[in-house]
Amino acid sequence: MTSCDQLVSTICELLPVVLKREVSGADAGTALLDALGLNSTTGLELVLELEERLGLEISVEDLGRDDFATVGSLAAYVADHLLADA
Amino acid sequence: MTSLFAVSDHLPSGRVPIEALAGELGLTPMQVRIFRRYHGLGEVSRDEGGSLLDLLRGAVAGLAALRGREHLVRYVLHARSFPTVVPYPHDPVRELCAELGLDAGVPVFSVGHHACASGLLAIDAAGRLLAADGGPGALALVLAGEKAFTPEAAAVPGSSFFGEGAGACLVSASGGRDRVLSYAVDLRGEFDTVADCAESESEFQRIYGEALAAVVRAAVERAGLSLERVTAVLPHNVNRVAWHQVCRVLGYPRERVVLDHVPTVGHVFCADHFLNHRTARQRGLLRPGEPYVMAAAGAGRGATFAAMVLQH
Structure with missing residues (x-):
């Protein structure tokens, strides 16, 4: 079972990987698009990197722009859309 | 007509x-x-x-x-x-x-x-x-x-x-087959620089689903219809997720949007609607007398969102 807190923590670890720069102090409330400058491509990279890190597949069928509002909203989406092992 | x-x-x-x-x-x-x-x-x-x-x-x-x-x-x-x-x-x-x-x-x-x-x-x-x-x-x-x-x-x-x-x-100019009931276009000249400017591209992505949904809604209203009566949407084959977003905004069932060719053919320029017309006929989505929608977004020098309601 992957909790939302664990997902928030893993997303924060992956942010520097997809943004290719240091990201300090990120937490569930950090705005991905506005504050960090994530765009649609890097946002999707983040989701796919997360899949690899978790070893689980995430259903991206319903993934919308709103889900990328904050680290917490993305973690909530992922928690609700985890599929079988990747 | x-x-x-x-x-x-x-x-x-x-x-x-x-x-x-x-x-x-x-x-x-x-x-x-x-x-x-x-x-x-x-x-x-x-x-x-x-x-x-x-x-x-x-x-x-x-x-x-x-x-x-x-x-x-x-x-x-x-x-x-x-x-x-x-x-x-x-x-x-x-x-x-x-x-x-x-x-x-x-x-x-x-x-x-x-x-x-x-x-x-x-x-x-x-x-x-x-x-x-x-x-x-x-x-x-x-x-x-x-x-x-x-x-x-x-x-x-x-x-x-x-x-x-x-x-x-x-x-x-007149006839009984696939009659054009309405045509709505939203021309967005402010996106002239999408290809050159990350800020403009980001804004284009942000409004894409809403703008395409809005022009579909405008065409359907202009035809004097409600969206529930539309038996199918024939999209441009840009990708699956863009249209899923439009469906979410409209509250329209995604299985009635003819996205069949997206994974196997791609976006056939302006010909998507003709290709999807055949597929919709084959799938029984176009029924005599019933309305359907053809819609597309175009991005080049400026952006265009367009929708046409036709009666099969």
Whole structure:
């Protein structure tokens, strides 16, 4: 079972990987698009990197722009859309 | 009232996986993975060694209704996503007209600047031209389809891959088949710099789903209908996720949006609607007397969101 807190923590670890720069102090409330400058491509990279890190597949069928509002909203989406092992 | 007298399409048999195009388009493995997983794209149609004339000829070959009515064709319009579709001095549309035995004096021209929504503009323009001076029984031949012959014409960065194919239809100013009930267009000149400016591109992505949904809603209202009555939406084949977003905004069931060709054919420029028309007929989504929608977003120099309601 992957909790939302664990997902928030893993997303924060992956942010520097997809943004290719240091990201300090990120937490569930950090705005991905506005504050960090994530765009649609890097946002999707983040989701796919997360899949690899978790070893689980995430259903991206319903993934919308709103889900990328904050680290917490993305973690909530992922928690609700985890599929079988990747 | 403008109507589609006959509709046809042509897809070549060649298919290329998007991974094979990554090198020439400078895409990373991650970007290709996103296209496949998220956008739902997989293969694109290609007519290796074939010309644009071959594609257009293939589409017109399916227009059985044209045979014996060549003398009734008053206009020929080629709807284009890109302003330049063949190297100078080739002119495949005029070559095709000659092959078909159309009157040499028939005006032949291209319709563009609505990018991938230019096919809908061409249908609307053809109907209005015929209504103005077509005469009894007059027809316009509307063509769509392009070659993915430059990197720019092979992919839409971050959104789609183009597939080669073509569509054709005969438009009349009146008639009982596939009557155009309404046409709505939202031209957004402020996105003129999408290709050059990250800020503009981000804003375009942000408004894309809402703007496309809004123009669909506007066309349906203009036709005096409610969205519940629309039996199918024939989209442009840009990708799966963009249309899922539009469905969410509209509250429209995604299974009635004809996205069947996105994973296996790609975005066939302005010809998607003709291709999807055949598929919708085959799937039983178009029913006599019932309305359906053709809609597209076009991004080039400026953005266009367009929707047309037709009655089958």
